[in-house]
Structure formats: structure tokens, C-alpha cells
Amino acid sequence: MTDQAVSGVLERIDDALSAPVLNRAILVATLLAMIAHFILLWVGPEMAGGYHSADLPLFALFALGGVPILMQLAIKLLRREMGADFLAAIAFVTGVWLGEYLAASLIILMLTGGQVLESFAMRKASSALNALARRMPSVAHRKEVNGDISDIALDDIKIDDLIAVFPHETAPVDGIVVDGHGSMDESYLTGEPYVVAKAPGTAVLSGAINGEAVLIIRAEKCAQDSRYAQIMNVMAEAEQKRPHIRRLGDQIGAWFAPAALLFALLVGYLSGDSSRFLAVLVVATPCPLLIAIPITVMSAISIAARRGIVIRDPTVLERLPTCQTAIFDKTGTLTYGRPELVDVLPGAGFEADFVLRLTAGLERYSKHPLASAVLKAAQNKKLPLDEVSHASEKPGQGLSGQVDGHEVVVTHRNKLVKSDPDIAALLPETAAGLECVVLINGKYGATFRFRDTPRAEGESFVGHLGEIHHFNKVMLLSGDRESEVSYLSDLLGIRESLASQSPEQKVAIVRAEAATAPTLFMGDGINDAPALAVATVGIAFGKESAVTADAAGAVIPEASLVTVDELLHISMAMRRILLQSVIGGMVLSILAMGFAAAGYITPVAGALLQEGIDVIAILNALRLAIRHDIDADISSEQREDL
Structure with a gap:
């Protein structure tokens, strides 16, 4: 064998x-x-x-x-x-x-x-994958040539098949809507808390949850090649390659146990007295490792729960103070995830409200996070939304469609510079923040400017990570566009940022950073789950996705960077008290081993003495449970302002 x-x-x-x-x-x-x-x-x-x-x-x-x-x-x-x-x-x-x-x-x-x-x-390693699998339907509804609907297995779906997605069902494949008007919840996939309207020509992501209407989609990919399946594959790979982290007790015990056993054997051999061997072994038993550590960890978990933090993996509390690299997702993590339309700059011959009304009608069918900002601005002005006869949104091509008889295109400045420099010359000067350009019937209609509001505590939180918590590197990693990511990173003082990153790319980056130094990753949405799984410490922000929570070691349901800071301080306090209990208890045990080796402590007395050492270690560990001074670095006055 x-x-x-x-x-x-x-x-x-x-x-x-x-x-x-x-x-x-x-x-x-x-x-x-x-x-x-x-x-x-x-x-x-x-x-x-x-x-x-x-x-x-x-x-x-x-x-x-x-x-x-x-x-x-x-x-x-x-x-x-x-x-x-x-x-x-x-x-x-x-x-x-x-x-x-x-x-x-x-x-x-x-x-x-x-x-x-x-x-x-602690969570089971397969929990996130099980949560992903539970969300997908077991069958798909294929529309046949004669109009009948037949149920087929997901693996039997072929490209160009017409698939009916019934109300409240999950889309089984990536596709394009060919019939029906409705909406889908894509927040589980994108991390953006928005319901996206659907009309003929709009794209559908597998894993999105349908709304009230039946939609007929044309399959663009097979089920195993669709976006949801890709995320599942990346998640499975992440689980298999999850870094093995040794617990603190195991790290200490790895050298203490053999050293203590060797010392006991040596004492027994040199003294010729087996009772001395037994006495040394009894007082050497690392009960502080076996008792003080669980008590301290459970006390920290209790404190975290009182602060609204769910600890799914207790090793997070041990590893968090050792992290040197912090990587953050953007939307919903460092920002509120609620971009606002702050300015409409109309072109010659157009009124701002007219352009806003047409654009808002079309944006109902967009999955971009800025779409909700346009819709909200139109609602605030009580503008009616016109019927859209056709809508299309392809990656890198912008949003286009026909609204109330007008051809409307929502695009961006860089694309216009390449495709239509004459129109690009009419655009106002660039400004910090986010923007999009609206064309109506081929003419320049307006420039929309947005702000994806950063969290009020974001700049101070990011700024103090190095000085207080000893992070050497802070990174912003997002699937959003370069302009949005750069704007936020400059605003918060983050030197390294990467935009337009897929879940696969996020995993590769986080894994590479974790191989260099212990790494913290924070994010939300299913698209962040694989990266959360491969990081040294993964913190899920918000309560939108059970899958993300399963992949993370800690969950902060009520999204707040102040709460993240509290978690950092709780972990620091826990590790400090834990080390005090363990090292202090072991020092006392080592001293007792010396007396036992000299014959001053019998095995029975050694057992009683070890119990006394345990009590001291436990009492020190319990100090964490009664502490009320663990707080974030943001003062009470600053919190009230937030």
C-alpha cells in the first residue's frame, strides 16, 4: 500500500x-x-x-x-x-x-x-456551493415550434432555443428577451440592489429572478457555459483551493507538546522515577489551549453579535489582526450603492426634462446601476415614462432603443470620441464623477452627471487602516467601469484600484495577494463569493445574498464601515487576551514542570495545580466577555453626524 x-x-x-x-x-x-x-x-x-x-x-x-x-x-x-x-x-x-x-x-x-x-x-466548506445550487431550477421550459411548452433538463438546452421563464422563476441560461415585458432581480449576481426592467432585445443573466410577467428568451449559451454556471465553477475551485489556516492553539501546541513530552521522558529517565514523569506530564497538559481559547473566542463572538456582526468562522477573529492587505469591492461596500443624478446638461435644441423623460423610459430596461438614478430623477420631477418598443444593451455598446418614436442611445464619452468625433466635440468638459451621454435621433441630446455617494465614514476608515490596524496595502477591486472606480479611489485615498473585473479575475487577484500576505476581502453579491472564499479573511457586507454569507467568515448585515472597524478592534482585543491566557498559562505550567521534575509536586498535586492554572487562564479569558470599552476609532460625535 x-x-x-x-x-x-x-x-x-x-x-x-x-x-x-x-x-x-x-x-x-x-x-x-x-x-x-x-x-x-x-x-x-x-x-x-x-x-x-x-x-x-x-x-x-x-x-x-x-x-x-x-x-x-x-x-x-x-x-x-x-x-x-x-x-x-x-x-x-x-x-x-x-x-x-x-x-x-x-x-x-x-x-x-x-x-x-x-x-x-464554523461553516461547512460546501455551504456556499449548496446555496448556489439550490437557487437554480431543475428544469427549463422550452417553447417548441408549434407553440407548446415542454419541460427539459438544463443540460438539454441548446443555443437559440426559446426558453419561457415563468413569474418568480430563476433564469436557467444567459439569453436575450424576444417576447414579453417585465423585470428581473439581478442583485444576487451583480451585487447591485436594483430590479432591471426587461423588453425585447434586452439581455438576461442566468441566475436572475423573474418578476410578475412571463418572458420568452432566446438562449445565447448552453446552461453549463452561462454566467451562473461560471460563477459556480469558480466557487467550486475556490472552495477546493481554500487556504489551510492553522489555528493558534495548533501553532503553539505544535512545538509545546513535543517539547513537554520530551522533557517528561528525560526527567523520568534521569530520575528513574516514573511518578516524576507522570507529574511533569500532568502539569504540562495544555489546558489553557483547550479551554481558554474556546472561551475567549466565544466571548468575542458574543460581543460581535451584540454589535450586529455574525461570525460564521471563529478563525476569522484569530486571523483578522494579522491581515496586511485590505481589498474592497466598490458598490454597496465603500459606497451606499445609490448613485444620484446631479446634473443634466442639454445639447442645443433640447430641453433637460424632455431628454430626461425619454432616457428614463429607456433606462427601465437597463441593468446598469446608473439606470435607477435616472428613473429616480424622473420620478422626483413627476415626468411620465413613455412606452419603449425596443431596447438593447450589449457589453461595451451602451443602451439603445426606440422611445415614443425617438431613437435614443445612452453611451459614454470615450466611445463617441472614436465613433463620432463631431458629436464628441459638442460635449462639455469632463468633471470628476460619473457621466453618460444621451443621443436622440442621432443628435447630441444631453450629458448626465452622477455621484455614487461614498459612505460618510469611508475616507477616515480607509485612512486609518495603515496607522491603527497595520495594513500595508489597500486596494479597490470592482466590476464597475474605470471612470467610476478611479473617481472613488481618488476620493478615498486608495492608491491601487482595478476596474471591470470579473469574478474569475477577482479570485486570481485575491489569491495572488493572499499568497504574498494575509489578506482581507470585503464584498457583497454572488459575484464576490469566490473571492471571499479564497481570501485569508472574507467579510460579507449587507444581507442581500445568502451565498455571499456562506462564502464569508463574517457577515455584517447592516452595512457600515463603523461596524467593520468595531470587528477589527474586537479581533485585536480577542487575540491580545487569548495570547495572555495561553502564554501566561503555559508559563505557569512550565514553572510547575520544573518543580515536578525536582520531585516537589506529586502527580495528584500536579493535577490540582493544573486545575488552578486553568482557573487563572479562564478568568483572564472571561475578561473579554464583560468588556464594554471595545469601540471603533470614530468618536460618538462623528457617529451622530453620520
């Missing part, structure tokens, strides 16, 4: 022994056995051979919970792994050997309790 095959078998056995169901069963059995032990200790009789009836429930526990621990210990020895739980397993065996049955039971409680808490708090 090859080494790889043996490793695979050991991994499967270890997974089975670490199964959440088994750990929960052992945890319940441990609690019941200890309760029975104390009851029998009070009322139970003595037994022959120096045993007490109160020990019987603990013996049964050792058979149920001790065997998996011993098997895991054997697997760790075969793998040459010595983590924080290695000495605990050795201490369990030692406790049974010494007749310290209650202490051995407590070790089982610590081991299984920690594993149950961690498996409860």
Missing part, C-alpha cells in the same frame, strides 16, 4: 472519529456520566478492590469516549503530528493510569466540547 493510500485511509478514519454527530454524542455521554458520578459519590457504596460505585459511569464513558481519543492519538503518531490535543490525549491515558478518573473525564469533556463548539460555529 502506497504512502498516499495509507494517508487517505488515515484521513478517512480521522474524519469519522471527528464527525460532529459522534462528538455531540460523546459530549452528552460525558455530561451524563459526570452527573451520575457525583450522585453515586453521594449515595453509592464502596466496592471491592478499592473502587467506588461512582466510578462505574466513568468507566462506561472511557469505553465510549476514550477509544476514539486513543485511536486519534495513534493516527497523530502515524502522521507525526503533535498539536494542542496531543498532550491532552496522553494526559487522558495518564489520568486513567493514575486512577484520576474524574480528571480523565474532564479531559474528554474539554476535547469533545471544543470540537462541538467549533463545528457548530
Whole structure:
């Protein structure tokens, strides 16, 4: 049998022994056995051979919970792994050997309790993929030549097939509307919180949720090649290549456990006294690693929850203070995601309201985030929206259509400079911010200027990341246009920004940065889920997508950079107290090991002393739960202004 095959078998056995169901069963059995032990200790009789009836429930526990621990210990020895739980397993065996049955039971409680808490708090690696898969329909409705509708499997969809998307269904493929007027919610895919109107000629993204009307679309791609499938593929790859992060307890235990075991063996050999070996091993058991860490982490999770932060992966709290690179999505993260039309500059022979009315009628069928700003401006002026007979929006070509008998085109300055320099010469000078150009019947109609309002706290938040939180690099990574991204990055003082990035490109960039230094990525929408998964720490902003939440380690439902700053401070406080508890407890254990090696501490006294060290570590860990001074760097006065 090859080494790889043996490793695979050991991994499967270890997974089975670490199964959440088994750990929960052992945890319940441990609690019941200890309760029975104390009851029998009070009322139970003595037994022959120096045993007490109160020990019987603990013996049964050792058979149920001790065997998996011993098997895991054997697997760790075969793998040459010595983590924080290695000495605990050795201490369990030692406790049974010494007749310290209650202490051995407590070790089982610590081991299984920690594993149950961690498996409860941490997400499963496949949760995001499952959430993605659940959103797609199992069949598609194909419109046949004779007009009948037949249900077919998604894989049977061919290019140019006519597919009916019924109300509230999810679009199965990318396509073009050929019949029907309605709307679709594309926020899950784009991250933009807008419902996009649909008319013949407009594009449909797979994964978008249909509104109230039936739409007939012509398939532009097969299901496996459509946008939603591509995102699923990238997400699957991201999950498979998710970076393996060692927990802090494992990192410390990796050197402490073998060192302590070697010291105990050396003491036993040199002294010729096996009791000294056992005493050293008992006081060396890294209970602060097994108890103080979970308590500190759960306290931090509780504090975060009170601040409106959902911690899905507790390791986020350990890793966040180590991050050196911060990468942010744009819309809805560093901005409010609500661009506003601030100026309409009409061309010669056109009135601003006339151009706005025609443009707003057409923008109902656009998926661009500026469309809602145009519609809102028209609604504020109570302008009627004319019927659109045709609409088309192709990537890089702008939006075009026929509105109330007028040919309307919404495009941008750079395209006009290349395609029609005469019209481009009529445009006003460029200004900071966002803009689009409207052509009516081939003539220059107006220039619209917008502002995608940055969050009020954005500049101060970005500005203090380096000084306070020790980030060496801050990046803006967005799927939006270059002009929008550059404007925001200049406004917030972000030196590095990349625009027009697809989910695949975002994953590649985030993975490359994470390989160089621990990296934080913040975003929203399904399109950010793969990047969230491959980052050292992923924070999902807002509550629009369960998929994004599944891919992230932390979720901030009520989007606010102030809350992000609070999370940074909570993680810093947690890591500081955690290190105090762990290192302080281990220093005391090391001192106790010295006294035990000299013969001043017996194994029984060592077990009691170790319990005292545990109490000190736990009390220090509990300080985090009662703290009320963890706050963002923005003052109360600034918050009221926000």
C-alpha cells in the first residue's frame, strides 16, 4: 500500500472519529456520566478492590469516549503530528493510569466540547456551493415550434432555443428577451440592489429572478457555459483551493507538546522515577489551549453579535489582526450603492426634462446601476415614462432603443470620441464623477452627471487602516467601469484600484495577494463569493445574498464601515487576551514542570495545580466577555453626524 493510500485511509478514519454527530454524542455521554458520578459519590457504596460505585459511569464513558481519543492519538503518531490535543490525549491515558478518573473525564469533556463548539460555529466548506445550487431550477421550459411548452433538463438546452421563464422563476441560461415585458432581480449576481426592467432585445443573466410577467428568451449559451454556471465553477475551485489556516492553539501546541513530552521522558529517565514523569506530564497538559481559547473566542463572538456582526468562522477573529492587505469591492461596500443624478446638461435644441423623460423610459430596461438614478430623477420631477418598443444593451455598446418614436442611445464619452468625433466635440468638459451621454435621433441630446455617494465614514476608515490596524496595502477591486472606480479611489485615498473585473479575475487577484500576505476581502453579491472564499479573511457586507454569507467568515448585515472597524478592534482585543491566557498559562505550567521534575509536586498535586492554572487562564479569558470599552476609532460625535 502506497504512502498516499495509507494517508487517505488515515484521513478517512480521522474524519469519522471527528464527525460532529459522534462528538455531540460523546459530549452528552460525558455530561451524563459526570452527573451520575457525583450522585453515586453521594449515595453509592464502596466496592471491592478499592473502587467506588461512582466510578462505574466513568468507566462506561472511557469505553465510549476514550477509544476514539486513543485511536486519534495513534493516527497523530502515524502522521507525526503533535498539536494542542496531543498532550491532552496522553494526559487522558495518564489520568486513567493514575486512577484520576474524574480528571480523565474532564479531559474528554474539554476535547469533545471544543470540537462541538467549533463545528457548530464554523461553516461547512460546501455551504456556499449548496446555496448556489439550490437557487437554480431543475428544469427549463422550452417553447417548441408549434407553440407548446415542454419541460427539459438544463443540460438539454441548446443555443437559440426559446426558453419561457415563468413569474418568480430563476433564469436557467444567459439569453436575450424576444417576447414579453417585465423585470428581473439581478442583485444576487451583480451585487447591485436594483430590479432591471426587461423588453425585447434586452439581455438576461442566468441566475436572475423573474418578476410578475412571463418572458420568452432566446438562449445565447448552453446552461453549463452561462454566467451562473461560471460563477459556480469558480466557487467550486475556490472552495477546493481554500487556504489551510492553522489555528493558534495548533501553532503553539505544535512545538509545546513535543517539547513537554520530551522533557517528561528525560526527567523520568534521569530520575528513574516514573511518578516524576507522570507529574511533569500532568502539569504540562495544555489546558489553557483547550479551554481558554474556546472561551475567549466565544466571548468575542458574543460581543460581535451584540454589535450586529455574525461570525460564521471563529478563525476569522484569530486571523483578522494579522491581515496586511485590505481589498474592497466598490458598490454597496465603500459606497451606499445609490448613485444620484446631479446634473443634466442639454445639447442645443433640447430641453433637460424632455431628454430626461425619454432616457428614463429607456433606462427601465437597463441593468446598469446608473439606470435607477435616472428613473429616480424622473420620478422626483413627476415626468411620465413613455412606452419603449425596443431596447438593447450589449457589453461595451451602451443602451439603445426606440422611445415614443425617438431613437435614443445612452453611451459614454470615450466611445463617441472614436465613433463620432463631431458629436464628441459638442460635449462639455469632463468633471470628476460619473457621466453618460444621451443621443436622440442621432443628435447630441444631453450629458448626465452622477455621484455614487461614498459612505460618510469611508475616507477616515480607509485612512486609518495603515496607522491603527497595520495594513500595508489597500486596494479597490470592482466590476464597475474605470471612470467610476478611479473617481472613488481618488476620493478615498486608495492608491491601487482595478476596474471591470470579473469574478474569475477577482479570485486570481485575491489569491495572488493572499499568497504574498494575509489578506482581507470585503464584498457583497454572488459575484464576490469566490473571492471571499479564497481570501485569508472574507467579510460579507449587507444581507442581500445568502451565498455571499456562506462564502464569508463574517457577515455584517447592516452595512457600515463603523461596524467593520468595531470587528477589527474586537479581533485585536480577542487575540491580545487569548495570547495572555495561553502564554501566561503555559508559563505557569512550565514553572510547575520544573518543580515536578525536582520531585516537589506529586502527580495528584500536579493535577490540582493544573486545575488552578486553568482557573487563572479562564478568568483572564472571561475578561473579554464583560468588556464594554471595545469601540471603533470614530468618536460618538462623528457617529451622530453620520
